[in-house]
Amino acid sequence: MATRVALKANGKKGSKTSEERSTVKCLxxxxxxxxxxxxxxxxxxxxxxxxxxxxxLKRKPTLSQLLTPF
Structure with a gap:
């Protein structure tokens, strides 16, 4: 499997254009x-x-059910 290397127009690897920078900054x-x-x-x-x-909720407890532990 051969890998492809993309070359930029100015020859630098990893340099971004101003449009890409503004998009990243905006994001x-x-x-x-x-x-x-x-x-x-x-x-x-x-x-x-x-x-x-x-x-x-459909099922509503009574007051006595709320106040008793069981």
Whole structure:
């Protein structure tokens, strides 16, 4: 199996064009921004989600079932 070596026009290996750099930079900024937003949404949305799921359950226990250990 022979491997192919791709040569750049300027002769340097691993050099990126300005367009590739700007794309990578934009992707990094976007992913950082999304992770910050996801952290805030998770932080403030977890307890309301648990409450909504608990309220929408079909089987509702009575008050005496909630207060007794068995």
């Amino acid at each position: 990094k900024e976007w992913s950082t921004w999304m992770m910050k937003k996801a952290k805030v949404i998770t932080h403030y949305g977890f307890i309301p989600l648990v409450i909504i799921i608990g309220v929408n």
